[in-house]
Amino acid sequence: MIEISNLTFGYSKKKLLFKNLNLKLQMGHIYGLLGKNGAGKSTLLKNLAGLVFPQEGLCSLNGYNSAGRLPGFLQELFFIPEEMHLPSITASQFVRSTAHFYPKFNEEQYYKMLTEFDVPTSSVLGKLSFGQQKKVMIAFGLATNTSLLIMDEPTNGLDIPSKVKFRKIIAGALTDNRCIVISTHQIRDLDSLIDSLLVLHEQEIVLNLSLEEIAERIQFTNAAQANKAAVLYEESNSIGISTISANHNGAFSKVDMEMLFNAIISGHQPVIDILK
Numbered sequence: 001m002i003e004i005s006n007l008t009f010g011y012s013k014k015k016l017l018f019k020n021l022n023l024k025l026q027m028g029h030i031y032g033l034l035g036k037n038g039a040g041k042s043t044l045l046k047n048l049a050g051l052v053f054p055q056e057g058l059c060s061l062n063g064y065n066s067a068g069r070l071p072g073f074l075q076e077l078f079f080i081p082e083e084m085h086l087p088s089i090t091a092s093q094f095v096r097s098t099a100h101f102y103p104k105f106n107e108e109q110y111y112k113m114l115t116e117f118d119v120p121t122s123s124v125l126g127k128l129s130f131g132q133q134k135k136v137m138i139a140f141g142l143a144t145n146t147s148l149l150i151m152d153e154p155t156n157g158l159d160i161p162s163k164v165k166f167r168k169i170i171a172g173a174l175t176d177n178r179c180i181v182i183s184t185h186q187i188r189d190l191d192s193l194i195d196s197l198l199v200l201h202e203q204e205i206v207l208n209l210s211l212e213e214i215a216e217r218i219q220f221t222n223a224a225q226a227n228k229a230a231v232l233y234e235e236s237n238s239i240g241i242s243t244i245s246a247n248h249n250g251a252f253s254k255v256d257m258e259m260l261f262n263a264i265i266s267g268h269q270p271v272i273d274i275l276k
């Protein structure tokens, strides 16, 4: 279990990014973390990973306080940052030097994923392209089999076929004993991958629901199909007018994550309230 309780954090005391933020994440799920530029997504993930420390409150993983950074915590967490600087060693040497920090590391899984991603194992990591470096870290992170895997903008730098492989590989690596959190602006890259959506907005987590729970409460339709009285939000796009309405008749529709995100960050309170 991953828990953030009453987290207050700011890089300077004058400008807090979070105030009394609370969040619980469950094992066996892939969460997509969305928020506007500068909302604090990376910072929230860094608090969770024990890379920065709360001014108040606590982040914990399986009972370990992140800020304590004890071995029992570190061996159950893998964090893939947005930008990284890999050493001048090969993917195979990297395993030999680093994998022993992760007791559940699976070498076979690692090499299988590198093959699927088409990354050469004999090249020096620091000389690989940005996208290839990302793939090595994604493969390594998944192969650690830690309880918590955090990825900050993992699909940045991946080409289109690699994004498809990324979704397939991640979906195949989820187990009941692990939780994967992916922060991204590329909402479409997470389509058919995440099962739960988190939205960070104005110092708080304003949404933490599974896509199933969202679809139980609201419907995504075009304006012609919508029950006008139940419409909570609408927006024009290339195919006409799309709407979000209250789900009064129990009909399921596919969650349009981009439209939902737009509705929330533009402050459409009826949408926020119905999902509370």
Ligand SMILES: Nc1ncnc2c1ncn2[C@@H]1O[C@H](COP(=O)(O)OP(=O)(O)OP(=O)(O)O)[C@@H](O)[C@H]1O
Pocket: 011, 017, 035, 036, 037, 038, 039, 040, 041, 042, 043, 044
């Ligand atoms: N090390 C730091 N020192 C001071 N301020 C920082 C530091 N890192 C981030 N910030 C500031 O904290 C705020 C949140 O940054 P953060 O990178 O967490 O947001 P984000 O939601 O991940 O943004 P983006 O979507 O643009 O990547 C920004 O205003 C940023 O300038």
